[in-house]
Amino acid sequence: MLAVAARTVVRDASGLPPDLASVDALARAHLDALRSGRCEVLRGASDDLVELLRFAGLVDVLRVETVVSPIRRPAGEGTL
Known part of the structure; x- marks a missing residue:
């Protein structure tokens, strides 16, 4: 049995509007x-x-x- 490495495709969704048409398109593309x-x-x-x-x-x-943004604190707070 040969093991074939899966090809990973990174899809940029930064320009997609948050609507059901985008959800549908992403789900269909993922299925394809x-x-x-x-x-x-x-x-x-x-x-x-x-x-x-x-x-x-x-x-x-x-x-x-998802990208998690660092917590921003005012200067001088949160330092040990």
């Missing part, structure tokens, strides 16, 4: 990728789009990567 033996990762989605994907139950299915 799976059928052709690829793996997709979604990057750059807005917070609103991520929340909509979470509501639809697709955040984990679509492998959405």
Whole structure:
């Protein structure tokens, strides 16, 4: 049996509006990728789009990567 490395495709979602049409398009593209033996990762989605994907139950299915911003504190606070 030969092991074939999965091809991972990174999809940039930074320009997608947070609506159901985007959710549908992303889900269909992900399904097409799976059928052709690829793996997709979604990057750059807005917070609103991520929340909509979470509501639809697709955040984990679509492998959405989110960026966590560091906590900003006023100068002098939080130092030990």
